[in-house]
Amino acid sequence: LAKTTQPISMDSYEGQEVNITCSHNNIATNDYITWYQQFPSQGPRFIIQGYKTKVTNEVASLFIPADRKSSTLSLPRVSLSDTAVYYCLVGDYSSASKIIFGSGTRLSIRP
Amino acid sequence: DAGVIQSPRHEVTEMGQEVTLRCKPISGHDYLFWYRQTMMRGLELLIYFNNNVPIDDSGMPEDRFSAKMPNASFSTLKIQPSEPRDSAVYFCASSLSGQDQETQYFGPGTRLLVL
Numbered sequence: 001l002a003k004t005t006q007p008i009s010m011d012s013y014e015g016q017e018v019n020i021t022c023s024h025n026n027i028a029t030n031d032y033i034t035w036y037q038q039f040p041s042q043g044p045r046f047i048i049q050g051y052k053t054k055v056t057n058e059v060a061s062l063f064i065p066a067d068r069k070s071s072t073l074s075l076p077r078v079s080l081s082d083t084a085v086y087y088c089l090v091g092d093y094s095s096a097s098k099i100i101f102g103s104g105t106r107l108s109i110r111p
Numbered sequence: 112d113a114g115v116i117q118s119p120r121h122e123v124t125e126m127g128q129e130v131t132l133r134c135k136p137i138s139g140h141d142y143l144f145w146y147r148q149t150m151m152r153g154l155e156l157l158i159y160f161n162n163n164v165p166i167d168d169s170g171m172p173e174d175r176f177s178a179k180m181p182n183a184s185f186s187t188l189k190i191q192p193s194e195p196r197d198s199a200v201y202f203c204a205s206s207l208s209g210q211d212q213e214t215q216y217f218g219p220g221t222r223l224l225v226l
Binding site: 042045 | 153154155156159167214219220
């Protein structure tokens, strides 16, 4: 079971780049790394997914080192609306019991 | 499309009662997922369906939990009998494919409180 470890909380300011790192030492070969964003009273929302190296989309970048034992979500130029909980998920949907999101990182953005 | 629709949004019941949560996935999505979120255990995948067929229910906590998907536009998660430790937010999600989580959309959740 791929357990993930993230910081409980982070603070930053508008316009800054925020990097959130997730550790997953026992990631399996078939596991993908996915990051989700969740606002209060809402379901999680997909941000980005990767397997190795670097992935970039219109909202974030995901950096994965060669050993895949960690990953870093990078949010460029954050705004107040990026205040949310961010979850790192490592697993594959071939077995539902492997899918556990963990406690997430509570990101607070200040003006 | 209105997105994934869940009902009820809130449910309060007494221990021992049967609870039924409902979900309408996004039209055209072949996969449907049921998750449970608690402070203690975070967000866990309970079961998922592909084309209305349960594929993996290994995340279901115990026999008191059951899920069905009678057709492509409707699924239920039933707890019978309910217990206080079942109190949680239950999310339903749907996606075009299984592993491609980019297309997985979550519903607003059902907040269940078992007294």
